Every structure is written in C-alpha cells, then in structure tokens.
Amino acid sequence: MVGIKDVAERAGVSIATVSNVVNHPHLVAEATRTRVRSAIEELGYVRDESARQLRAGRSRIIALLVLDLGNPFFVDIVRGAEEAAHDHGLNVISCNSGQRVELETSYLSLLAEQRVRGVLLSPVGTPGGSLAAFRRTGTPYVLVDRKVPEKDASSVSVDDVAGGALAMRHLVDTGHERVAFVNGPDILAQCRDRRAGVRTVSGAEVTVLEVDHLDVASGRDAGARLLGISPRPTAVFCANDLLALGVLQAMVGAGVRVPSEMAIVGYDDNEFAAAAAVPLTSVRQPARRIGRTAAELLIAETSDDGPRERRAVVFTPELVVRRSSQV
Amino acid sequence: MVGIKDVAERAGVSIATVSNVVNHPHLVAEATRTRVRSAIEELGYVRDESARQLRAGRSRIIALLVLDLGNPFFVDIVRGAEEAAHDHGLNVISCNSGQRVELETSYLSLLAEQRVRGVLLSPVGTPGGSLAAFRRTGTPYVLVDRKVPEKDASSVSVDDVAGGALAMRHLVDTGHERVAFVNGPDILAQCRDRRAGVRTVSGAEVTVLEVDHLDVASGRDAGARLLGISPRPTAVFCANDLLALGVLQAMVGAGVRVPSEMAIVGYDDNEFAAAAAVPLTSVRQPARRIGRTAAELLIAETSDDGPRERRAVVFTPELVVRRSSQV
DNA sequence: ACGGCCTCATGAAACGTTTAATGTACGGGT
DNA sequence: ACCCGTACATTAAACGTTTCATGAGGCCGT
Numbered sequence: 237m238v239g240i241k242d243v244a245e246r247a248g249v250s251i252a253t254v255s256n257v258v259n260h261p262h263l264v265a266e267a268t269r270t271r272v273r274s275a276i277e278e279l280g281y282v283r284d285e286s287a288r289q290l291r292a293g294r295s296r297i298i299a300l301l302v303l304d305l306g307n308p309f310f311v312d313i314v315r316g317a318e319e320a321a322h323d324h325g326l327n328v329i330s331c332n333s334g335q336r337v338e339l340e341t342s343y344l345s346l347l348a349e350q351r352v353r354g355v356l357l358s359p360v361g362t363p364g365g366s367l368a369a370f371r372r373t374g375t376p377y378v379l380v381d382r383k384v385p386e387k388d389a390s391s392v393s394v395d396d397v398a399g400g401a402l403a404m405r406h407l408v409d410t411g412h413e414r415v416a417f418v419n420g421p422d423i424l425a426q427c428r429d430r431r432a433g434v435r436t437v438s439g440a441e442v443t444v445l446e447v448d449h450l451d452v453a454s455g456r457d458a459g460a461r462l463l464g465i466s467p468r469p470t471a472v473f474c475a476n477d478l479l480a481l482g483v484l485q486a487m488v489g490a491g492v493r494v495p496s497e498m499a500i501v502g503y504d505d506n507e508f509a510a511a512a513a514v515p516l517t518s519v520r521q522p523a524r525r526i527g528r529t530a531a532e533l534l535i536a537e538t539s540d541d542g543p544r545e546r547r548a549v550v551f552t553p554e555l556v557v558r559r560s561s562q563v
Numbered sequence: 564m565v566g567i568k569d570v571a572e573r574a575g576v577s578i579a580t581v582s583n584v585v586n587h588p589h590l591v592a593e594a595t596r597t598r599v600r601s602a603i604e605e606l607g608y609v610r611d612e613s614a615r616q617l618r619a620g621r622s623r624i625i626a627l628l629v630l631d632l633g634n635p636f637f638v639d640i641v642r643g644a645e646e647a648a649h650d651h652g653l654n655v656i657s658c659n660s661g662q663r664v665e666l667e668t669s670y671l672s673l674l675a676e677q678r679v680r681g682v683l684l685s686p687v688g689t690p691g692g693s694l695a696a697f698r699r700t701g702t703p704y705v706l707v708d709r710k711v712p713e714k715d716a717s718s719v720s721v722d723d724v725a726g727g728a729l730a731m732r733h734l735v736d737t738g739h740e741r742v743a744f745v746n747g748p749d750i751l752a753q754c755r756d757r758r759a760g761v762r763t764v765s766g767a768e769v770t771v772l773e774v775d776h777l778d779v780a781s782g783r784d785a786g787a788r789l790l791g792i793s794p795r796p797t798a799v800f801c802a803n804d805l806l807a808l809g810v811l812q813a814m815v816g817a818g819v820r821v822p823s824e825m826a827i828v829g830y831d832d833n834e835f836a837a838a839a840a841v842p843l844t845s846v847r848q849p850a851r852r853i854g855r856t857a858a859e860l861l862i863a864e865t866s867d868d869g870p871r872e873r874r875a876v877v878f879t880p881e882l883v884v885r886r887s888s889q890v
Numbered sequence: 891a892c893g894g895c896c897t898c899a900t901g902a903a904a905c906g907t908t909t910a911a912t913g914t915a916c917g918g919g920t
Numbered sequence: 921a922c923c924c925g926t927a928c929a930t931t932a933a934a935c936g937t938t939t940c941a942t943g944a945g946g947c948c949g950t
Contacts (some may be wrong), residue, residue: 237618237700237701238699239905239906241906253928256909260908263927263929265927268928269760282696282699282700283907284617285907286613286622286905286906287737287906287907287908287935288906289618289907290907290935290937291614291908291909291935292907292908292935293935295613305641306635312633318659318661327673329656329657330659331656332642332645336641340652343654346612347614349615350613351612357592372609373607374564375564379774396622414950451834452834452835452838453720453834481835481838506935507779507780508838509836510806511808511809511811511812511839511840512839565935575903577899578937579900580898582938583899586938592898595898595899613936614904614935614937617906617936617937619937641909767927783914796936
C-alpha cells in the first residue's frame with residue numbers, strides 16, 4: 237500500500253512537503269509541486285482518510301439512518317439531504333435500518349465509532365441508549381420525521397396528528413360511516429400519531445387493522461383481511477401509500493370497485509400514488525424539504541462559529557384528492 | 564473526547580489491558596474485566612474506528628454505489644447485499660450517484676480514501692479512471708448490473724440483450740407492427756444492451772424515444788411525445804418500470820386505452836408494476852439475488868484464504884405478462 | 891528448593907497523516 | 921558587512937488504537 241512516505245521518497249522531498257502539496261499547495265514552490273504531483277500520479281497514491289481523520293478528529297461525512305429505503309418517501313428525504321450536504325462540501329452515506337431495532341442499534345454504534353460529522357435519523361422506537369453515546373462523543377444528530385423536545389435534539393417532522401385527521405375528515409365528509417384504518421406497528425411514532433389524528437374525528441365507526449411492515453405486501457394482506465370484515469367498511473385509510481397500493485391491488489383482485497365500493501386514502505403522496513390503478517388520494521409530505529432542512533440544521537449545529545440553538549421544525553401535511561376517494 | 568487512556572486511568576490499568584477487554588476479553592482476568600467494563604460504561608467510551616482502522620489497515624465496511632436509489636430495483640439490490648454482508652459480520656453503506664458521473668467519481672474517491680473493505684457498484688459510464696485507484700490500493704470491487712471481462716473484475720448482471728429481445732418478441736408475437744421504444748441515455752450499458760436486444764427482433768417498425776432519466780416524470784414526457792407520433796405506434800416498450808408507469812399515466816390522462824389502443828411493457832418487474840393502473844407486463848430481474856451474489860463475490864475476494872478467481876455471473880431475465888399487453 | 895509453565899498485566903512501537911516549530915538560503919536595505 | 925525578512929523545506933510530535941515482546945507473580949512437579 238503506497239503511502240505519503242513513498243511519494244516523498246520518489247519526489248525527493250520530505251513527507252511534510254507532500255502533505256502540503258495535497259492540502260496547501262500555495263505553500264510549495266511551483267517546481268516542487270509539479271514534481272510531487274507527478275510522483276503521486278505515478279505511484280497512484282490515495283491518501284488514507286482514517287489517518288487524516290485520526291489527526292483531524294472529525295470526518296467529512298454525514299450519515300443518514302433511515303427507516304426503510306424501500307419507501308420512496310425516505311428516498312426523497314435522502315435526496316434532499318444530499319443536496320444540502322453537497323452544498324457544504326460534505327458527503328452523505330445512507331444506512332437502512334429496515335425498521336429493525338437491532339440493525340438500527342448496530343448502525344448507530346458503527347457511525348459513532350466512525351466519528352461521522354453528524355447523523356440524521358428516523359428512529360424505530362425510542363433510541364435512548366444508542367443516542368446517549370452520540371451525546372457523549374458530541375456527535376450531533378437531528379431527528380427526521382419524528383418530533384422530540386428541543387432540549388434533546390433538533391428535529392424535522394410533519395404534523396402526523398393533523399395528517400391523520402385530514403384524511404379521516406375527508407372520508408367522513410364524503411359520507412363514509414364505516415372506515416377501516418390500516419396502520420403500522422405502534423412502535424413507530426408516525427403510526428401512533430396518525431392514529432391519534434384519526435381518533436380526533438368523529439362521525440364514523442373506525443376499524444383498525446395493524447400490520448407489521450409498511451409495504452405493498454402487507455397492504456395486500458390487510459386488503460384481504462378487510463374484505464372479511466362484516467359489515468364491510470366503505471372506505472379505508474392507509475398509513476402510507478405502499479399499504480394503500482397493496483390494498484388497492486387486493487380490491488382489484490377481488491373485483492371490489494374503487495372508489496364506488498371502497499374508497500382509499502394513502503399517505504406520503506409518493507410518485508406511485510398518482511400512477512396507481514386508481515389514482516390515490518393521499519396526504520402529501522414535503523419529503524425533499526424535510527431532508528434538506530434536517531441536513532441544514534445538522535450542518536449548522538456542527539459549524540465552527542458557535543453551536544446554534546436547537547430547533548424543532550414541523551411541516552404541515554396537505555391532502556391531495558384523486559379518484560380513489562371521489563364520490 | 565474520552566479515549567482509551569481515560570478508561571485505563573479510571574480503571575487503574577494500562578491501555579493495553581483496556582484494549583484487550585474490548586477485543587480479547589478472554590485474555591483478561593474476570594475482576595479486571597468487570598472493573599474496566601464499568602469504567603467504559605461510566606465514561607461512555609466509544610472506540611475510535613479511524614485509529615483502529617489505521618492500525619488494522621482495513622475496515623469492516625463494504626460500500627454500495629448505486630445508479631439510482633429512487634428505483635426500487637436498486638433498493639432491492641441493496642437489500643440483497645445487506646443480507647449477505649450481515650451474514651459475514653460486515654456493514655453496508657449505500658451511496659447514490661443519481662446517474663451523475665461527477666458524483667460517482669466523487670464517491671469513488673471518498674470510498675477509496677476511506678479504505679472500505681470493498682465496493683459494489685453500478686457505474687454510469689466507463690469508470691476507468693476512478694477504478695484504477697481501487698485497483699492500486701487493492702480495494703476489491705464487483706460490478707453490479709453490468710458485465711465486464713473477468714480479467715478486469717467480477718461482475719453480476721442480467722442478460723439485457725435477451726431481456727430487450729424478450730419484450731420485443733412478445734409485442735411482435737401479439738401482433739404489433741409499430742412499436743415505440745422508450746429508452747434511457749446511451750451512456751448506460753443497460754440501455755445500450757436492451758436496445759441491441761430490441762434490434763435483434765424483426766417484424767415491427769421501431770421508433771426510439773430517448774429520455775435522460777429513468778424515472779416516472781421522464782416517462783410522462785415520453786408518453787406525451789409518443790402521442791404526437793403519426794401514425795401512432797400501437798405498443799410501447801420502456802427500458803424500466805418507472806418509465807412505463809409514467810407512460811401509462813400519460814395514456815390514461817389522454818384517454819388512450821391500455822392495452823387496446825396502446826400496449827405497454829416495462830422492465831424490472833418492481834413491486835409497483837403489478838399495482839399499476841393497468842397491471843404492467845414487465846421483464847423480471849432477480850434484484851435481490853443480484854445484490855446478494857455480488858456481495859458474496861466481493862466478500863470471497865477479500866477473504867484471507869487466498870484470493871478467489873474472478874467470475875462474471877449472468878442471470879437470465881424472465882417475461883411476466885400482465886394486462887397491459889394482453890390482446 | 892528450584893526450574894519451568896501458566897496467567898495476567900504492561901511498555902513501547904507502529905499505523906499514515908497534519909501541523910507547529912524550526913531551519914536554511916538568499917536578496918535587499920542599511 | 922551585517923541584519924532582517926521572505927520563501928521554502930524539514931523535523932518531530934501528536935492523533936487513538938492494537939499487538940508483540942516482555943515482565944511479574946504464583947503454582948506444580950520433580
């Protein structure tokens with residue numbers, strides 16, 4: 237493995253000079269600079285970031301630990317975060333916890349050991365323990381799609397209670413009296429909040445169907461269960477568009493017409509919602525802006541000129557009505 | 564920042580002992596071990612991976628540099644790779660090049676500097692330059708969804724020529740004489756190969772529509788262009804399901820019936836294809852297996868007991884016929 | 891009683907950088 | 921002729937680990 241030492245030898249200079257060529261070229265005379273540069277080229281020298289980082293004490297990477305990369309909503313968050321990070325000359329790496337607590341923990345300690353510049357994360361449960369390590373190492377983190385008190389950390393989220401209410405109100409207003417609510421596990425704050433939102437709305441009898449994963453397959457299962465309920469609900473609100481797509485598939489498969497026999501409302505308004513068999517009514521969240529804002533908060537927190545105050549940014553969701561819920 | 568030294572002091576032992584407690588607990592007497600462990604606990608010590616790695620010379624991370632995280636196909640590849648990596652006690656980080664060459668280059672050098680254990684990548688163009696750095700540092704890499712000669716690297720891919728031919732043959736066989744082919748940029752090998760596959764099939768007049776990005780929005784645009792062609796093709800083959808979904812949206816929007824007025828065939832058979840407005844016929848690729856296989860090849864290459872020979876694994880795609888192309 | 895072995899703990903070197911402090915040479919102003 | 925400043929280049933320390941070689945006791949068998 238070729239190191240700075242080999243380059244120095246080859247170019248007939250000291251290692252300090254090589255380092256300067258790489259990091260502070262203006263300190264080095266023209267002639268030496270080119271000589272060193274060609275030595276680097278010829279030997280294929282690649283500087284070792286771990287040594288550099290060991291010396292510097294901080295890395296140039298911010299990490300994004302995300303609930304489910306299979307959900308386009310989170311992919312958009314990644315995109316937003318990448319934009320902001322690149323604007324500041326930082327790189328982003330993404331890790332996928334796939335909603336498994338043990339994976340989340342394992343990634344968190346991996347990242348703490350890597351001494352990443354900061355972490356954006358959408359936690360599964362209450363990630364108390366692992367985050368304590370971050371707080372101690374001084375690694376800043378920002379919660380994404382999850383609100384916490386400012387004293388604990390900055391966060392960027394969407395008002396899920398409002399979102400749940402929005403969807404439910406829409407269904408009640410369009411005349412539905414028996415509504416199913418397909419929700420994810422209670423361990424996810426998003427799901428708890430959306431359920432709370434649903435509860436704030438009266439005027440319909442709500443049957444809750446809980447699923448383990450917020451994906452299309454679980455949606456199909458929930459759809460099947462839904463068809464077995466009697467008397468059958470006339471509308472269903474799904475905690476996410478993937479579930480809604482699955483439910484829709486189940487309805488189509490069973491010959492139940494949407495929306496006349498079963499209205500469907502999803503959540504996230506991802507790009508597939510509009511393209512679905514029956515275009516989906518959905519609760520839109522500004523995913524990209526969430527990612528961008530979170531990254532900016534994080535970057536501000538790590539910036540040299542004094543730590544910023546913590547903030548809890550909350551976006552407001554918006555109902556997008558499409559055919560799947562039209563009377 | 565608390566280091567091994569602080570722990571040692573607190574526990575009244577040497578730093579070597581602390582290190583042993585962490586890495587080779589059996590070498591340390593019970594009593595000391597627990598004393599050190601509580602010191603670690605109390606101080607919240609987190610070991611510094613960069614120092615560790617500097618000493619060790621290699622990391623425990625494998626990286627995945629992917630063309631487009633917005634495409635569920637690649638997300639499934641990530642999942643497969645994660646499975647395999649976790650089986651071997653390694654962690655995976657994903658980076659998204661978003662089909663931009665400069666981002667790809669920047670990530671590749673980032674990863675080279677990080678001295679990651681290995682890299683799985685689906686390159687945009689011909690990533691000669693940046694990969695040379697890997698070859699020199701001895702960082703192994705495996706190409707994903709892209710075949711290269713064994714002498715250069717291992718690779719795991721799907722026969723895209725066969726896939727393109729499969730789709731096209733299906734359309735010709737079902738009686739279409741004017742077919743549009745919505746393809747991505749030629750810089751992507753996948754697109755070149757699928758086009759080559761399309762060309763091997765005769766019996767229909769093919770109009771190629773090229774788009775820059777393989778996403779739903781580009782598909783909508785292509786759909787609009789498609790409607791302007793006269794005489795209008797009766798079928799369209801899209802290089803990927805996202806494009807196909809976009810085209811489908813455009814057709815539905817314009818009141819063109821699918822499949823009777825316009826048959827559509829996509830590629831990847833992602834989970835949204837089956838859930839689409841009109842369920843999409845698509846060419847299925849075993850994404851998860853691709854990711855898993857690639858990771859296994861990579862891990863084998865980095866294993867201690869001698870380097871394995873390189874391999875080029877090629878999977879065969881499979882046509883899944885659904886309503887969007889049924890006569 | 892003594893050598894040898896085993897168990898456990900330690901000292902010190904090494905990994906590849908960056909950077910502060912120091913050194914050298916040379917030209918110009920007095 | 922001397923001093924100083926400028927412009928480069930170098931020496932050496934430091935970052936936080938891991939590990940090898942060594943040391944200190946205690947126990948066993950002879």
